[in-house]
Amino acid sequence: MTKNIQDRVIEIIAEQAVLEPSDVTMESTLEDLGIDSLGLVESIFAIEEAFDITVPFNANEPTESDFDISSVATIVAGIEKLVAEQHS
């Protein structure tokens, strides 16, 4: 399950960044990948649709919510947590 979430998130982020999934590493930041604030909001929407979850993210205070967007790894970890909480 964990592997699946990670692969799926990387696919979504890669598609947003117009890159191959192999170009996206767990250490990448959204900035590294060229994803701006609109791209981020679109990625979060795609993630919510893919996993049927609600991500508590407000573009005005990206660092305020529990959802950490500082790297692909933190995004994956955040989604794993939300999937566990919201589908338990």
Place this chain on the structure above:
Amino acid sequence: MKRVVITGAGTINALAHDVPGTLEAMREGRCGIGELELRDVERLGIRIGGQVKDFEPEEMFNRQQMALFDRFTQFTLVAAREAIAQSGLTFDGELATRSGVVLGNSGGGMTTLDENYRSVYEEGKNRIHPFVVPKLMNNAAASHVAMQYNLMGPSFTVSTACSSSNHAMAQAFQMVHGGACPVMVTGGSESILCFGGVKAWEGLRVMSRDACRPFSANRNGMVQGEGAGIFVFEEYEHARARGAEILAEVIGYAMTSDASDIVMPSKQGAARAISGAMRDAKVNAEEVGYINAHGTGTAANDKTECAAVADVFGHHADNLLMSSTKSMHGHVIGGTGAIELLACIMALRDGIVAPTIGYQEPDPECALDVVPNEAREAKIDVALSNAFAFGGLNAVLALRRVA
């Protein structure tokens, strides 16, 4: 060129159903934002807004009118009635054929769309009311004002998202200033507080769940409002000849385009609009005492707007007052500049500057005097009103106190 003065003002918004009530609320720093009351609100993530409450359109409009008036048209007509009554004008003969109505609006009949989409998609109906199109079209409000008051000159609707009514009023100013029209009815309205309207905005993730706190370090987004602001712009000599009460003089404007991003604001685009309006109005930076800010309460707008003002005004930025009344009535999108112009008129005419309420923590990136939480007395000679829209389309108006 002709001088242009305001001889009538009308409004309906979350603070009050008229101008005196709205100005009183602004003086008292009252908040009109509260829990949204609308169908399916439990399916919304954002449940607050500056909604017009205790509004009974059925008591103002007859059955035929109700079938044709979306909520944004109803608001417009309520505000137009107050503005035109205050001006004391009746439109006959040449005054009627040469005077028109230019209004701002962004969403059109969003409530009408929402209700009719429900009926065909959700309820599966195949028949809809015959007046859906004339009810939802963005120009419906301008047309009904023209019909009710016999305004037969240039009339149309301007749609530039959050700048719509500032663009509309700039256009109306230009028509009177250039001598084409003796009088123009102008301003704008919006009504998007329906399920689909709020849901669409929710998607952008720029909305606050608790309050609109412009310029405060802990601000967390915008809050939608609804309503209308309508004004009578009149050629100065025409107004003087009939002894009309003059609320303020409109002295210039500027419009610019950022040409950069569909949602992120640009400091340069905003600064060019502000300095352009001062140049058009032939005023020095030192004469400007008050700016009604766009001040949406988003992270991006407020810091960009403050940086633009600091760039344009230099040291004088520390002397002027700048407030966002969106903290009280919410962001009325296509009608917001019109409602906010009331705060400029109050500052110029009454010497009272409306506050930015909900202000809790200073933000070093918004280090201007934003008139936090309490209205302030100040003698203001020149005021500016900012509007910076999604799409990077900016419009700033300049007004002067009339002695």
